[in-house]
Amino acid sequence: AQKVTQVQTEISxxxxxxxxxxxxxxxxxxxxxxxxxKQPPSGELVFLIRRNSFDEQNEISGxxxxxxQKSTSSFNFTITASQVVDxxxxxxxxxxxxxxxxxxxxxxxxxQGTILTVHP
Amino acid sequence: DAGVIQSPRHxxxxxxxxxxxxxxxxxxxxYLFWYRQTMMRGLELLIYFNNNVPIDDSGMPEDRxxxxxxxxxxxxxxxQPSEPRDxxxxxxxxxxxxxRGNQPQxxxxxxxxxxx
Numbered sequence: 001a002q003k004v005t006q007v008q009t010e011i012s013x014x015x016x017x018x019x020x021x022x023x024x025x026x027x028x029x030x031x032x033x034x035x036x037x038k039q040p041p042s043g044e045l046v047f048l049i050r051r052n053s054f055d056e057q058n059e060i061s062g063x064x065x066x067x068x069q070k071s072t073s074s075f076n077f078t079i080t081a082s083q084v085v086d087x088x089x090x091x092x093x094x095x096x097x098x099x100x101x102x103x104x105x106x107x108x109x110x111x112q113g114t115i116l117t118v119h120p
Numbered sequence: 121d122a123g124v125i126q127s128p129r130h131x132x133x134x135x136x137x138x139x140x141x142x143x144x145x146x147x148x149x150x151y152l153f154w155y156r157q158t159m160m161r162g163l164e165l166l167i168y169f170n171n172n173v174p175i176d177d178s179g180m181p182e183d184r185x186x187x188x189x190x191x192x193x194x195x196x197x198x199x200q201p202s203e204p205r206d207x208x209x210x211x212x213x214x215x216x217x218x219x220r221g222n223q224p225q226x227x228x229x230x231x232x233x234x235x236x
Contacts, residue, residue, distance in 0.1 A: 033222045045211060045227035052222065091163065095222070107176070108153075108225060110163040 002027045004094050006111035013082055014119050021077045021114045023092030029053075031097040034068065034075045035108070039089040051075060082118045089113045122146070124228035126212050132234045138200040141231045144193055145214030153225060154187055154197050155211040163211075169195065202235045209233070 007022035025034065036048040049059065051068050059066045063080045079086050092111040125144040133139055145152045153168040167177040172189045180187070184203070189195040199206055209232050213225040 035224060037227075042229075043209065043232070044229045045213075047224045047226060050222070050224050097222070107165055112162045 002029075002032075002094050002096055002107075002109045004092050004109050004111035006090075006092055006114045008114045009112070010115040010117070012117045012119065015084060016081050017118075018078060018080050019082050019116065019118075021079075021090050021092075021116065023075045023077065023111060025073050025075065025092070025094045027073075027094060027096055029096040033095045033097075035093040035095070036066065036075075036077050037091040037093060037110075039091065039113070041088070045091070048077075079116075082116075084118050084120055087116060087118045089115050124212055124214050124226055126210075126228035126231050128231060129229060130232045130234075132236065133202060134236050135203055136201045137235075138198065139202045139206075139233060139235075141197040141210050141212075141233070143195045143197070143212030143228060145195070145212070146216075146226055147193070149214035149216045149226075150192070151215045151217075151223075151225075152189060152195050153213040153215075154195070155213065155227075157209040157211060157230070158207075166197070204235045207233055207235050 003026040005024045011019055013019045032053045034051045038046045038048055049066055056068050056070055065078045067076045091113045093108050095108045124146055127142045150171050154166040155163050156166055157163045164179055166179045167187045168175055169189045172192060185199055187197045209230045211227050211230045213227040215223045215225045217223055
C-alpha cells in the first residue's frame, strides 16, 4: 500500500527566511506521480506541482522549488524568501499508475500536511 | 474558466437530518472525486466516478453515505441520517483523463458541515 509521510507537522519562520517541507513516500509501483497542494487559511486546496517517477529533474517556479530524489523516496518543497502569504497547510500526495488493462484510477494518497506559518 | 463548484459552502444541521452536498466539476473533466477532511484523519477519499460511473466507493464510511452522478456536470453526496461524527469539510475534485493517475485533481472550495 502507498503511504506519504510529511516529516514536519508545523514549521514557523520569519519572513524572508528560506523553508523546506519534507515529504517521504512509500510505493511498490515503479510508475507513480507526486503532487504538492497548498491549503491557505481560506480552506481551498490549490494544486502546485506534479512530478512523474521517471523524471527526477528538479523544478523551480518563482520562489518555489521542488527536489525529487527517487533513491531516498523523497519529494521536498522549498520556498525561498518566504512571505506572510505563504502561510498555509501544504500537502504532499502520491498517485500510483492505474492497473494495467483496467479503468481503475491511481488513488491519490495525501500526507497529513505541514502547517507553515510565516511571521512578519 | 470556472473551477469546481460546491454548494453549500457551510451547512449546519441537527443530528438525524438528511444532508445533501452538491458538486459541479470543471467542464470536460471525466473524473470526479469526493473527499472528507478532518483533523484526526486528514484527507480521505470517499468515492470517485469516471464518466459518471462510480469506480471505487471503498472509502465511503457507512451505508448512511451515498453518492450519485446523474450527468457529467453534477454530483451529489448524501448523508442520511447524519451524525455529529460526520462533521468535517467535504471536498469535491475533478480531473481530465488521467486514468493512469498522472493528472492533477482540481478541488472545489469545500463544504464545511457541522452536525449538532
